[in-house]
Amino acid sequence: MTERPGPAGDATGGPVPTTPVCYRHPNRETYVRCTRCDRPICPECMREASVGHQCPECVNEGRRSVRPARTAFGGGAAGRRGLVTRTLIALNVLMMVLSIVSARSGTAVAGGGLGGLMGDSTPLTDWGSVLGLARFTDGSIGGVADGQWYRLVTAMFLHYGVLHLLLNMWALWVLGRDLEALLGRVRFLALYLVAGLGGNVAAYLFTEPNRSTAGASTAIFGLFAAVFVIMRRLGRDTSAIVPILVINLVFTFTVPSISVPGHLGGLVVGALMGLVLAYAPRVRRSVFQAAGTAVILVALLGLVIVRTAMLTG
Template identity: 45%
Template structure:
């Protein structure tokens, strides 16, 4: 039962008369905060803060649905990374999950389709000239393999991770930056796999992009001064599975993780006056590295 302000408290809730406690976020009652929305004056935690022209606003006021009677301000509120605040902060995450599920269903209906989607270095292997695979000019495999899954457990685990990690990241970064992070991480995982794995090894799955989201989430939590132990523990567990479980392309995991940390750091730490330049410039630099690694490996297999 909720307790009204000023009502008697039980023994376990009594505090010394001189104790000073901060108000709690109206959306996250377990988090104390000293910041209030500049429009409705409700307390908000760092996750709910949306940068405005003056101070911070809560998500409801940004969407104009707080019921306080305040008119929207002229300045467009931004996320912590400078992205636009939208009504559905998980839209792209839902679309990405939908694409992965649609491809999975298509593969179940037509299994031969998987042969054209997986990441394959080149077949036949050197010293013969590759007629199939990335080395043969099928560059699209570096992207299609990011959405291809064969086993139910594989897509199930990846999509749960995408929903758990992707939603908060999309809300914090904004749609465009979130999508850039996802594809940069996935491509980095594909490039490292192409470079280091056997050219005849077929790899598939969204794990490279997922590990990129892991890395960016850790950077974001550090930026917001959140307790990082849960995300670090989960990351360690996943790395143990990566190197301790057979038939896992560890190259994709490591490549995605490194790209996610680098890109995520640029997203949330870029100074406001040069924010877009640093953020998208970092994405461009990572993509250049991806292209260089791909060209080096192609030259080796040609």
């Protein structure tokens, strides 16, 4: 009787020992294992963990199970990058450029306004500013009361001259980044747009129908008010905000051609939005914030409808 030999390389007849290979790259040998699932991983697949290394799948699963960081008022932490603030500034600058381009005719430039650079109106500001109801030089009638409701939004992105633009964008840069970091992108954008709309609605209500107004200052005043409300909610010192706000109010009432209703309207609506965003209860906070914002928008809509009926009735 002859004896059968064991497998090659194994004199005892047991299984041949093999080197572990990466579960994602079978051609790579490794002795490192994922601390979470214990699968072998090569250096390319290693992800540093608090203890040892993990594989890519375990890292992704861990990220899905961790709730994203939120601000004190329910916003996302991504607002710290100031993307919305930068985008709003870029949009305002772009509209200024388009406004200057729209005044490229020789008459507009020769009139002293340098195509809108020095503060004169341009075809674009004539198209997008808040205007109640007026008859134009060509005999046509236009304004918010004539159905041009878009003016209540477009006006907050248009400016009369570069100085007007620079002052507002400087204020937006200073206020916007901090507010966006506190509120998050979506809530900050809602604050800006609703406050700007509120100021434009106030200008529509209390300005002569044939007088046009424009500028981001309606939204900027809303940001001032919201900063004050939010700082109070957080228990922080507001002594540095009050003098700046008072100075801006003094300019509002003393400098000619400034829209007093627009500034005050933005201030009031910005304060209301600040209350909605800062004092919403923690339970179902997003629902309360959305509902409060909707109530403000409905109220503004009602005021626009009443004013329109007065001008067209």
